[in-house]
Every structure is written in C-alpha cells, then in structure tokens.
Amino acid sequence: MRILILTPDITPNGIARSYNTGFSLMVNQIACALAARGDEVYVSASSLFHPGLSAEVAGYRLLPRSLGSLLRHSRLRDWWRAVRYALTSQKLKAGERYMIAKYTVSTGFNEHLIRSIRPDVVSVQSMMPAVFPFILASLRCQVPFAVSLHGVFSFMYPYWGTCAEQNILKLLVKQGTAVTFVSSGTRNRLAQCYGHLYNNMRVVLNALPPFSVRPKGENIHRGCIVSVGNLCEHKNQIQTLAAFSLLPEEVRKRHTLCFIGNDCMNGRLQQEVEARGLKEQVIFTGVLTRPEVYAWVEQAALVVLASKNEGFGLSLIEGFRFGVPGVCFSDIDAYKDIASPDALLGVDERTDEALALGMQLALGWQWDKEAILRHAARFTDEKMAKAYHEVFRQARLPQVTADEFTAWMDRYVLQSCRFTV
Structure with a gap:
C-alpha cells in the first residue's frame, strides 16, 4: 500500500x-x-x-x-x-x-x-x-x-x-x-x-520506540525518580516536585528526582526547587537524545507522569521496557490501556499528598521486573503498524x-x- x-x-x-x-x-x-x-x-x-x-x-x-x-x-x-x-x-x-x-x-x-x-x-x-x-x-x-x-x-x-x-x-x-x-x-x-x-x-x-544502545554516562544517578517530558504546565512537573517534597526525609535521601526535557517554563521549576530547599536532590538534564533518555530510565527506580491531560503516556511504557515501574494519575486517557498491577500504580486523587503517597508506596514495593517486561511486550511496532x-x-x-x-x-x-x- x-x-x-x-x-x-x-x-x-x-x-x-x-x-x-x-x-x-x-x-x-x-x-x-x-x-x-x-x-x-x-x-x-x-x-x-x-x-x-x-x-x-x-x-x-x-x-x-x-x-x-x-x-x-x-x-x-x-x-x-x-x-x-x-x-x-x-x-x-x-x-x-x-x-x-x-x-x-x-x-x-x-x-x-x-x-x-x-x-x-x-x-x-x-x-x-x-x-x-x-x-x-x-x-x-x-x-x-x-x-x-x-x-x-x-x-x-x-x-x-x-x-x-x-x-x-x-x-x-x-x-x-x-x-x-x-x-x-x-x-x-x-x-x-x-x-x-x-x-x-x-x-x-x-x-515502544525502537531500542538503541544506551551510552554509559558517569553522571547518571542509579535509583532516581524520573519524569520525562518537556517542562510545561501541561506535563505538570510542578506537582511532581511538590509531591517529591512531601516524601519522608529518609525516602528523599535515598532517591534523586530527575527532570528530562526542554524547559518551556522560563526557569520557574528551578526557582521552585530553590524555594523548597531541594537543590541537592533534583536534577535537570535538559534535552537528551533518545538513547540518553533510555540510559537514565534504565537506571531509575520509578517513572512518574503527572500530566494534567495525557493522551497516552509514552514515558511510562518506556520505563516498562527496562522493568521500571510507573506512577500516574488514574484519570489519564490511556490508563485502562496501559495499566497493570504488575507495572503501574494509579493515583485516584489529583492532590500533592495523594501523588506523594503513590510514589512512596511504589518505591517501597517489591516489583517483579520480569512481570513488568512481559507487560511491556504488549506495545510493539508490529502490532501498531x-x-x-x-x-x-x-x-x-x-x-x-x-x-x-x-x-x-x-x-x-x-x-x-x-x-x-
């Protein structure tokens, strides 16, 4: 055709x-x-x-x-x-x-x-x-x-x-x-x-996007909490940051919050990090190539998506590819299409406290990496094409x-x- x-x-x-x-x-x-x-x-x-x-x-x-x-x-x-x-x-x-x-x-x-x-x-x-x-x-x-x-x-x-x-x-x-x-x-x-x-x-x-070799960057933080997407009001990284700040101190000390994407907010999110006293625990990578994004996601403990309105949620299934669980609000459009108790924790209330609790539960859960990888196998180029x-x-x-x-x-x-x- x-x-x-x-x-x-x-x-x-x-x-x-x-x-x-x-x-x-x-x-x-x-x-x-x-x-x-x-x-x-x-x-x-x-x-x-x-x-x-x-x-x-x-x-x-x-x-x-x-x-x-x-x-x-x-x-x-x-x-x-x-x-x-x-x-x-x-x-x-x-x-x-x-x-x-x-x-x-x-x-x-x-x-x-x-x-x-x-x-x-x-x-x-x-x-x-x-x-x-x-x-x-x-x-x-x-x-x-x-x-x-x-x-x-x-x-x-x-x-x-x-x-x-x-x-x-x-x-x-x-x-x-x-x-x-x-x-x-x-x-x-x-x-x-x-x-x-x-x-x-x-x-x-x-x-899932095509797999490619990931560079081994020395600055990649193992066990970080990753948010992938251009920094903007729609992607709602400001609430991800607010929820991170509400995590118990012992949880925050073990994990770094990493924002990956182009800054479309004129530095407002960075200013909020300074105001909350979280400069040492939050990383902004800026724009990365797909292999560089995968390098961060592969080493992550959790992928968080807090978008106000989301048609699919590609960053979540990118995490599934590497056996990394995700957290998102359960009212996003694709939740029923991509959700699995083996891979994704849904948050029902759109409050900072509820998102923080979801992140804390996900970080403390013993996830089965192989089960997450099996769930990721549902999303292939062949099926889509x-x-x-x-x-x-x-x-x-x-x-x-x-x-x-x-x-x-x-x-x-x-x-x-x-x-x-």
Whole structure:
C-alpha cells in the first residue's frame, strides 16, 4: 500500500532538531513501522523546510519542502480565502489569523504532493487548523484519508487551535472519515461529545520506540525518580516536585528526582526547587537524545507522569521496557490501556499528598521486573503498524465534497470555532 503521511511536525531519524515532542517522535515511529512491514511510505511535515532534501529515513521517503514550492503550487482561490481569514477573523488573535492564512495558502502544494505520489490513502496526523489543507487537498484529489489523534486537549484547554476536534472532526466522523485514537479514553471522551460511538472511531495504541544502545554516562544517578517530558504546565512537573517534597526525609535521601526535557517554563521549576530547599536532590538534564533518555530510565527506580491531560503516556511504557515501574494519575486517557498491577500504580486523587503517597508506596514495593517486561511486550511496532495498515486499507472518502468542507472551514475560522453541529 502506498501511504502519504501529512503532518504538522515530525522528528526524523538522523536529522538534528533543537526541540522535539512526543507527537513528533511518534509520527516518525509510525512512518518507520509502516515502512518496515512493507508499505511504501512518504512523509511531508509543515514544520520542516528543506528545499533540497528528499531522503530515505528508516525506510520511508521524507519529501522536500520549501517556500518556493509552496508559492509555485498555490492557487488563487486559496490566496483569496487566506486574505479573507486574515482580515475578517476579528475574534482571533493576530498570530492565529496569520497561521490559518499560511496554512490555507499551502493547500495547492498538498494537492501537488497527492497528485505526484498518487497514494492509496492519506494519513492526516492530528486535528487542528494546521491540517485543514491536508484534508481539503485530499477531497479535491478524491483520495481516501484517515485522521490520527494523539490526544484530545480542547476539553481541558478550550483554546481556538484545538477545538476543531469538537467541530470539524465531528462532521467528518459523521460522514464516514476513519479516525484513530491512541487510547480508549481519548476515543470515549469524543464519543461522549458526539453523542455516539461510531464504528470508524478506532483505537490504535502507541508502541515502544525502537531500542538503541544506551551510552554509559558517569553522571547518571542509579535509583532516581524520573519524569520525562518537556517542562510545561501541561506535563505538570510542578506537582511532581511538590509531591517529591512531601516524601519522608529518609525516602528523599535515598532517591534523586530527575527532570528530562526542554524547559518551556522560563526557569520557574528551578526557582521552585530553590524555594523548597531541594537543590541537592533534583536534577535537570535538559534535552537528551533518545538513547540518553533510555540510559537514565534504565537506571531509575520509578517513572512518574503527572500530566494534567495525557493522551497516552509514552514515558511510562518506556520505563516498562527496562522493568521500571510507573506512577500516574488514574484519570489519564490511556490508563485502562496501559495499566497493570504488575507495572503501574494509579493515583485516584489529583492532590500533592495523594501523588506523594503513590510514589512512596511504589518505591517501597517489591516489583517483579520480569512481570513488568512481559507487560511491556504488549506495545510493539508490529502490532501498531498492522492496526494502522488495516485502518488505512478500509479508509473511504467521506460523504462530503471539497466545497462543503471549505464552507465548514469558513464557518469555523470566521466564527472562531463557535458554531453548533
């Protein structure tokens, strides 16, 4: 099967980037896994501008992208809509108007990609205004497409950029578009919003990232408590720190708390560490390569995930791979999909005290490492790729025309997504 993946972002193997996300890493893994099972995979990412680059990346083809190619293949009708969005969407911030206008102009380029590659199916990664041109181009070219959601954020963070899940996506699902979710909780939340669980709303669990050799760093602390993820409000490392500070002193003395990820909080978490007098017990590694992350996780006593809203929880199953147990709140979307009494302790209350108690219990429990490793074996690239391939094989064009979708976009953008469906 020939698959064209259109995505806002990706982290390809072998191409250095200063900032990665779980989403960008997982899109790359999906592309690699599909290619490994024998599919012919092409990828274009809005975030990557590389005019001369058309490269084989672990079996898939990363397509070149440049400002010149975007302009060369743009259409006058899309320019008109882009100007209209930029000038008349007064309820949106200037930056939001600029972004939607930029995305709209790229529709013709995506049509060019689809007509050049002639895929059997287009895989649209995520649902936000950035992917509207992917969907519109697929409809104009009459090529089936499927949408893959890696999380649902609009319920907790109801800002303009992601509430397309409650508007545009609902209309597409009702008209037959195949949609995949990385957890049953994510699917169920949208099903509740839509009033019905449609047959084309399917769960495809993430897989463990490919294993690679871990460097043996001298500065890695054995038996540490690890939190993996870019430091931000959403990942909620501030509560992980608060819970750590509530652990009994004898427990804290035996364990170091390690935060791995890019700092998106302008040093606020480090200031909180200073204020709590925990400077000697907390480590900030900054951005690490995946092998370096694995080196820390392999030596950890515990992986903690305290996200306010989490579609899957990849860092937890990364810990399972090395026989390391995890602690998380039991209301994350994927809890039922990844939970096991042999590997994960769920915390029911979202308080600092409850999280601290969960961490203390997990650190004092005699975990069976082999049982954790057996649980980790559930999350493989082969299973993930097979599930995606089956969804793509059955994908059909929804019962909506390009003009109808354009009208939906107009309503969404011009009314700042505040319309009923």
